[in-house]
Amino acid sequence: MNRKKLTILLLVVIIGSIYTEKLQVTPMEEFNISSGFGLDIKKGADSKVQYVAPFSVYQFKEQKGESSKNITGKAESLTETRQDRQLKSNKPLLIGVQRIVIIGEEAANYGILNFVNLSFANPQINDRSNIVVCKGKSEDLLAHMVKGYPSSSDYIEGMIKSANNYNFFPKEYTFLNIYSILESEGRNLVLPYIELKDTDIVLAGMAVFKKDKMAYILPMEESKIMNMLRLRSGKGVLSLQQSPEEYINYYTKVKRKVRCNKKDDVYEFNIDLIFQGDIVLNTLYKDIDKKKEKQIEELLSQEIEKMCNGFLNKMKEVYKMDLLELGMYSAAKYGRESGVDWNKEISDANIKVNVKVKIDKIGIGHY
Incomplete structure (x- = not known):
């Protein structure tokens, strides 16, 4: 038994010494x-x-x-x-x-x-x-x-x-x-x-x-709006402001869905943006009940749509580029490698943004 253990020990030492010589560790x-x-x-x-x-x-x-x-x-x-x-x-x-x-x-x-x-x-x-x-x-x-x-x-x-x-x-x-x-x-x-x-x-x-x-x-500011319209999901802060002292900050997640159609050789896109988040700061309303909450959701939806439409107009008329990867959806639906200039097609396309806002929490207190 002792002889067997000694043999195993010698084999371990021999094999270890062989690998130690081959393994070269260089200090960082x-x-x-x-x-x-x-x-x-x-x-x-x-x-x-x-x-x-x-x-x-x-x-x-x-x-x-x-x-x-x-x-x-x-x-x-x-x-x-x-x-x-x-x-x-x-x-x-x-x-x-x-x-x-x-x-x-x-x-x-x-x-x-x-x-x-x-x-x-x-x-x-x-x-x-x-x-x-x-x-x-x-x-x-x-x-x-x-x-x-x-x-x-x-x-x-x-x-x-x-x-x-x-x-x-x-x-x-x-x-x-x-x-x-x-x-x-x-x-x-x-x-x-x-x-x-x-x-x-x-x-x-x-x-x-x-x-x-x-x-x-x-x-x-334009990058923020582009990211909302371009990405499948994201997080950020949006504001509803009436004056320097009266505003609401809304921390939200957004999910985007794109629908693409073609009518009379003109592409049509519907971009659905679904926002869900919390009011993290409120100096606009003293009390927020369910009725007021729905009103804020509608006001935020209108403000976001206004921002998005303003960006879309500039994208189509000034940048004249597809910054939202809409051409990718068109190519997937109507065929790739067709030689289409997607920057031009998207600049001439009809693009509609549909916004839905959901408030989860309104905070512990109001200001």
Whole structure:
């Protein structure tokens, strides 16, 4: 029995020593771990384009903890930026854990298709990290330090992820989403638009793309309405205001349904928006009974319809683009790959918004 145990013990020791030699564990301090990266371009006088790919990498210091710095690659092709970047780094780069990807404004205007295809094809890149467009250069946003965070990438990631709690933003904007939208018929890409105001990084609106090029930047109020009409569901705050001192704030969830028809070669859409939520602040009414509650629901419905119709008019007459992915529903019902310009068709379409508001709670007290 003792001999058998000794034999097993020797085998365990031998096998363990073999695998220990083969298994090489590298400390994280020996890598440049990327917290986020970006894309910028520089246009020369000869119309040549230089790609600028800044990477924010963590720095691990015993006394000060984590911080970050930028390592930037520059070249005339996206792939060659990797070579230039490595010439400025004393460690290999680890890019599979990035928090955020930032596209500079000029690069977004120039076109992002090659960048998306190259990144999506790279198995080392985290294809579920969120992507945003920034005012100015992504390099400046990545280099900006936010108090309490090891890098601006960590802060921006949290800002984008928590944005879905308000303003009806979706939960994510990833490489997977972008690749799917760019390859789909009847869809236009939209991405969060951030900027540096004084020393604060803020979410300022939405960048709207026509194919792979940025066409417009929507301010936050328009972005909020677009998200309500575009997404299947979302959360946000709506207000009914009569004066600076008299208003109601309504925190609500919304669900959207789209019905599509075609009559005399003109597309018709009915967008049903169903809101359900709570009154979180009321300075408009002293007491709210059931009758008054129904009246508030009707007033909110009318106000939301007015907002939506105003946005739809601007979308059709000024932007002249399908910002609501209505072309996707038309293509699914009446056939794909027909050569239809869905931006034009939706701009000429009849679109009706039907709003239903339901108040669940009116709060403990009234003001």
